[in-house]
Amino acid sequence: MRRTCVVILLALLSLGIAWVVLGRSTAAPAITGPLTRLDRPPCITPDYREVVIPPNIAPLHFRLAEQINDWSAEIWGEQNVRRTLHGKGTDVRIPTSFWRSLLDSSAGGTIRLAFSGRHEDGGWIAFEPFEIRVAREPVDPYLAYRIIDPVFGCWGHMSIRQRDLTSFAETAILRNRTFAYDCSNCHTFHAHDPSRLALQIRSQDVGACMVVADGGQTTRVYTATEFNRSAAAYSRWHPNGRAIAFAAIKVMQFFHAIGHTRDVFDEASDLAVYLVDENLVTTTPAISDPDWLETYPEWSPDGSYLYFCRAPQKPVEEFRTVKYDLMRIAYNARTNTWGELETILSSADTQLSVTHPRVSPDGRYLLFTMCEYGNFSIYRPDSDLHLLDLTTGKYVKLPINSDRADSYHSWSTNGRWIVFSSKRRDGLFTHPYLSYFDEQGNAHRPFILPQQDPGFYESYLKVFNVPEFVTGPVRVSPNLLTRTITEPDFRQQAELDPQVTARDAGTPRDMPWHSVREVPGNPR
Amino acid sequence: METTPNGLEPLLKTVWHLPARRGGRLVGTEPPRGGDATGRMDQCSIKExxxxxxxxxxxxxxxxLFIGLGIGPAxxxxxxxxxxxxxxxxxxxxCSSVAGGMTEYLGAALTQTFHRPWLGALILALLLGCIAMLSNRWLTGxxxxPHLFAGIVPVVLLLTLLSGWALPVASMVxxxxxxxxxxxxxxxxxxxxxxxxxxxxxxxxxxYPATAGPYLFFAALALLHAVMRRRWLLAxxxxxxxxxxxxxxxxxLWHCNAREAYLGNLLFEYDYNPQILSTATxxxxxxxxxxxxMVAWRGRRNAELPAIHSPHMAFARAAALVVxxxxxxLATHDAxxxxxxxxxxxxxxxxxxxALSAAAPMRWSPSTTVGQLKDLVYLPYLSPRFPRTAQQSVPLRLSYESLLHNVNLALQQxxxxLDELFCYPQVMGMSAVRMLPDNVGPYVAHSYNIDVLLHLGHVNEAERVACEVLANIGPRPWLLERLAMIYALKDQPATAAVFVASLARQPAHRDQANRWREALTADPGLKNNILASEIRPYMYREDFVGSYIGSHPDEEMLLRLLHNNPHNRVAFDFLMAHYLLNLRHDQILRRVPVLGEFGYDRMPRHMEEAVLMHAKLTGDRLDLRGRQISSATLQxxxxFDQVIERMGGLSGKDPRPVRDALRPEFADTYWFYCLFGNTFFEVESEQRLKEGTP
Known part of the structure; x- marks a missing residue:
């Protein structure tokens, strides 16, 4: 009896293996029968046609959005690297080894893909080939981002993850499940260095704090002081790696009855700088004026200027009239002294609101978002990326924008790649898009972060937040980061710079978003 | 052949795998070389x-059969x-995100079969049978x-948990x-x-990584076994x-909380209070x-172990066990x-x-007794542990409130x-529109608000609530469908398609997803969909921000919806229900003239009752602008008035005799609710009645 069972089990197992192996077979379907030639390339999703890709990117898997049952493709690059692929269904997965040789041989050149597809009735159609250009300059090998639900007020799971852009490997830097579903956000790296990162934590148990990882050392810094009652947000490392600029904000969220539902308004917002070595929070009245809302700090690559956005403080009912200017102020990191405030781009001129300034690594360009009003551009469908030439003072709207929100962008280390969050696919879920930025200052047609499953984005119910390029994998373990957040040994209270006057404890710390744990009736 | 008549020993050997008997003693149970039934048997060369x-x-x-017919996997x-x-x-x-993830995943996969009730019942029955068999094998070991009967005891307890809807499949796995x-x-x-x-x-x-809590159960079993064998180090x-x-x-390592680490996937997850059955299992x-x-000790003392006397007896015992x-x-089935x-x-x-047919046990009839409804209404199902984490196999924490909310929506639809609101046990203080106010209670409770908000045409608010629920309890199939509808109504078919594609990844809902996909492809805005075409005219046309501190109160929301579309029948009905539940009969009277704009050719019964009550309390002469109160309601x-008069009125007296006198005939009326703060059952009002403050 037992032997019989074993035999049956083995037989079933063999059948299963055979089914899996044969089912995935890409045996060449012969192109027989009538062949119709179409004068257009095939529709594919994600749409990688005519994009420019880095020479070290993972294979671009996609789905043919055509009514076909089988496909056959001729793929060739430079130096006569060529291969014919076949597949059943509409999913196209290019073998990694072939993809690598294709990219290696085609850097600075073009890859061409010519597809034919077989209809249900057995007839074949041949599409026009399409091209993918391969840039010479590689992209940073890692991308860090936060994965979260499309949160309105209350979140559940969230995690900060890193993706190896040369493959499909994705690992967690930190999951909020390990610290009671509290919030982690605003991750930022010093000069794209994975060993030096800062991220913000908002926790019911340990409060609002900034986790700073510097090599193997980690600390949990409480940046709220007698000056800034709110903890840090939108932090950015100074190029010298010894200071972190941040915004201390009081945010509220409200909802519209039609159109895009969510909206955000800053009731108060000031900038400050955390000096890592001195464990001091410092600021100057020019960037922390109570009559103005200052936010989104960004350092120039040489560290001599702090760029930021600023708008006059108004009551919430006038939210549609709150438009931010682009400002900058000189800063001497050695002496911790501030210069004069300058307006770089005035909303009076643009009639739009500036957010998210990001200076290119060579210091020539400033990439920013503009939308109709406010500073939470990812909630504004009219948000678009713009490029300011800091040498001429002229700005242009980039051609890579869509009719939906395009925001939260970041430069690669070599300045040749831009990653930004876009809702262009569906209007709700943000996805990371990469765009080549050439030496003439042109941004090229962007492409979505490739995934192993060609249909990944069709059913993925999470959003990608704050994509940031990193030069390697973050090696500080999730376990250590969790311990840093939860254990008392890692705690460090920042001091207020004695030269900064303490303020009345007027600025509240509350945020409009909360964890599932904070909902009355839910468990603590 | 000495002890089993009719030459049935071979049959018994076959079906029970009994060892051969020698001198009335089972060979396998004979403790050779100093071993005994309970002691160190490891050195026995016994045939088990x-x-x-x-x-x-x-x-x-x-x-x-019992699960399929009695409990209902659906x-x-x-x-x-x-x-x-x-x-x-x-x-x-x-499998990797949490300790015990594999068991949870497997449990969730098996639960998909419940969508086909008889297949689901079979899976559950097989799981229970498997547990019985393994329990027996463990006890035998x-x-x-063999301990066939003893091995089935835990399964009986599991079945009682299942009958009380408190048995997650993951825990069984x-x-x-x-x-x-x-x-x-x-x-x-x-x-x-x-x-x-x-x-x-x-x-x-x-x-441990595969199961979490059940590992403790295994460790306990191993400990017991080691103790039985007197292997103290192993124990x-x-x-x-x-x-x-x-x-x-x-x-x-996994940073689970203590409950997840030690009790995850154990039976306690669904067994709310007091968890006796889980513990007993x-x-x-x-x-x-x-x-x-004890049996072995007695058997040794009697120099004979209990034996199975005949296959008939064995069958009878097995049948008795099953019965x-x-x-x-059946006895513990939570109806x-x-x-x-x-x-x-x-x-x-x-x-x-x-839904209304299923709610029939709650509906008032003259023969309804308070006792019957007390049991039905006060249910302790809202668990303080919800949600342990988002996206887990947490059940819907159903409660009386959710039931009433469903009934009210079903009545409106x-x-x-406005004719039958008080035929069901309404409670003063409850919202007619949203089951729970904003940010109160577990988020699954807010999921009930999605449908009513959708029907009202407040699509953005429905979107907000649906996304909150999604973040909290994960992509449940019914939620994905609602999100698809919401985004189709918002003319975002691409967003709707994402939710439909996600629905298609749930095996039990693939067909449903395909129907959605076809509908969205053919008609991206769902213009021809019946539900969508009902909702669309009620949707807001002008933007506004209801409140900067949260969602606005029910009355304000309903009035604004009516301002947006003066023919919004759903908003009108819920507004009237809101006024009825809050004893605002003056507001009811004001709306009588506009009834025709909402398709009413007669005045609904509860509105008639409210108008009469208003006239009685204020002494005003009624101006109904041509509307008539039916003679049945007048009579x-x-x-009603005569009964109160006959009882000597209500003022300054214990109202309970009046209430008891009115209940048989008027408990489903606005008048009764108005006087006693509830319809026909409420227990809490006993206290108020004792205090003489109806």
Whole structure:
């Protein structure tokens, strides 16, 4: 009896293996029968046609959005690297080894893909080939981002993850499940260095704090002081790696009855700088004026200027009239002294609101978002990326924008790649898009972060937040980061710079978003 | 052949795998070389006795029928609806994200079969049968004798949990895996102590990550076994591992909280209060062992072990056991929660007529007694533990409030809300529109607001609530459908398609997703969809921000919706219900002239009652602008008035005699609700009545 069972089990197992192996077979379907030639390339999703890709990117898997049952493709690059692929269904997965040789041989050149597809009735159609250009300059090998639900007020799971852009490997830097579903956000790296990162934590148990990882050392810094009652947000490392600029904000969220539902308004917002070595929070009245809302700090690559956005403080009912200017102020990191405030781009001129300034690594360009009003551009469908030439003072709207929100962008280390969050696919879920930025200052047609499953984005119910390029994998373990957040040994209270006057404890710390744990009736 | 008449010994051997008898004693149970039934039997070269499989087959068959007919896997599925996505990514994520993830994932996968009720019932019956068989094998391994009946005791307890809707499939899977590990350990212990150590050491790293809490159960089984065998070092290792492994792996490595690390996937998850049955299920194993020791001791004293006398007796005992199991299941079947689940399932499917039929036990009739409804209404199902984490197999925490909310929506959709609102047990203070105010209560409760907000045309608010619920309890199929509808209404078919594609990844809902996909392809805005075409005219046309501090109160929201579309029948009905529940009969009177704009050709009964009550209390002359109050309502009000007069009125007296006199005829009226703060049942009002403040 037992032997019989074993035999049956083995037989079933063999059948299963055979089914899996044969089912995935890409045996060449012969192109027989009538062949119709179409004068257009095939529709594919994600749409990688005519994009420019880095020479070290993972294979671009996609789905043919055509009514076909089988496909056959001729793929060739430079130096006569060529291969014919076949597949059943509409999913196209290019073998990694072939993809690598294709990219290696085609850097600075073009890859061409010519597809034919077989209809249900057995007839074949041949599409026009399409091209993918391969840039010479590689992209940073890692991308860090936060994965979260499309949160309105209350979140559940969230995690900060890193993706190896040369493959499909994705690992967690930190999951909020390990610290009671509290919030982690605003991750930022010093000069794209994975060993030096800062991220913000908002926790019911340990409060609002900034986790700073510097090599193997980690600390949990409480940046709220007698000056800034709110903890840090939108932090950015100074190029010298010894200071972190941040915004201390009081945010509220409200909802519209039609159109895009969510909206955000800053009731108060000031900038400050955390000096890592001195464990001091410092600021100057020019960037922390109570009559103005200052936010989104960004350092120039040489560290001599702090760029930021600023708008006059108004009551919430006038939210549609709150438009931010682009400002900058000189800063001497050695002496911790501030210069004069300058307006770089005035909303009076643009009639739009500036957010998210990001200076290119060579210091020539400033990439920013503009939308109709406010500073939470990812909630504004009219948000678009713009490029300011800091040498001429002229700005242009980039051609890579869509009719939906395009925001939260970041430069690669070599300045040749831009990653930004876009809702262009569906209007709700943000996805990371990469765009080549050439030496003439042109941004090229962007492409979505490739995934192993060609249909990944069709059913993925999470959003990608704050994509940031990193030069390697973050090696500080999730376990250590969790311990840093939860254990008392890692705690460090920042001091207020004695030269900064303490303020009345007027600025509240509350945020409009909360964890599932904070909902009355839910468990603590 | 000496003790079994009719030459049935071979048959018994076949079906029970009984060892040959020698002198009235079972060979396998004879303790050779100093061993005994309870002591160190590891050195015995005994042939292990086994029970057969047919009693389990019988048990499975009967349980299959019982679960299929009595409990209803469709209701179970609705209750549990664990999130399950097909695909390698989901499998890896499910198995690796939390200790016990694999068991949860497997449980969620098996729960998908509930969508086909008889298949689901079969899966449950097989799981229970498997647990019974493994329990028996473990007991056999420990005591050296078969314990068919004792092995079924835990299954009876599991069946009672299932009857009370409190048995998650993941916990059953975890229990089965732990028992399987226990059986393997028992087999190893029989060989050598070192093999037992090795087996335990090998099973631990496999079992804990896969099951979490059930590992503790396995460690406890192993501990018991080691103690029985007087292997004290092994026992110490098992006990220590049971405590240390969840801490080191679950808490330190996986960063689970203590409850997840130690109790995750155990039976306590759904067994709300006081968790006696769950505790008893696990406690059954040591108790059965004690019982087995006592039996063995008695048997040794009597120089004979109890024997099975005949196959008829064996059959009778097996049948009795099965009957006992089913009887326990029937006796503990929670019909009240069954009613709530049925109503909820039909309401989620927008089967309004069926929802109201299922709610019939709640509907008032002259023969309704307060006692009947007390039991139905006050249900302790809202658990303080919800949600342990988002996207887990947490059940819907159904409650009386959710039931009433469903009934009210069903009544509105059937056009009967203002005629029959008080036919169901309404409670003063409850909202007619939203089940819970913003940011109060578990988020699954807010999911009930999605439908009413959608029907009202407040699509953005429905979107907000739906996304909150999505973040909290994960992509439940019914939620994905609603999100698809919301985004189709917002003319975002691409967003709707994402939710439909996600629905398609849930095997039980693939067909449903395909229908959605076809509909969205053919008609992206769902212009031809009946529900969408009902909602679309009510949607806001001008933007506004309701409140900067949260969503606005019901009345304000309904008035604004009516301002946006003066023919919004859903908003009108709920506004009137809101006024009725809050005793605002003056507002009801003001709206009588506009009834025609909402398609009413007569005044609804409760509005008539409110108008009459207003006239009675204020003494005003009624101006109904041509509307008539029906003679039936007028006559009924006269009788109502006469009863109060006959009882000497209400002022300054104990109102209970008046209430009792009015209840048989008027308990389903606005007048009764107005006077006593509830319809016809409420327990809390007893206190108010005692205080003389109706």
């Amino acid at each position: 006795p086994r029970s057969g499989t047919w009693p389990y087959a019988l048990l499975c068959a009967v349980m299959w 209701q179970l599925y609705h209750h549990q609806t664990p999130v399950f996505m097909s695909g390698i990514d989901s499998l890896v994520e499910g 420990v005591t050296g004798r 975890g229990m089965a895996l732990a028992l399987l590990a226990g059986v393997l350990f028992a087999a190893a212990v029989k060989k050598t102590t070192w093999l037992a150590f090795a087996t335990f050491a090998l099973l631990t790293p496999a079992l 110490a290792l098992c006990g220590l591992s049971g405590v240390a492994v969840p801490y080191l792996v679950g808490i330190r 696990y406690a059954a194993y040591p108790l059965i062992l004690v019982w087995a020791v 006992w199991a089913v009887a326990c299941g 009240r929660l069954g009613t709530i689940l049925r109503v909820d399932r039909h309401a989620r499917d927008r089967e309004w007529e069926q 059937q056009g009967r809300l 009924r009000f006269q009788r």
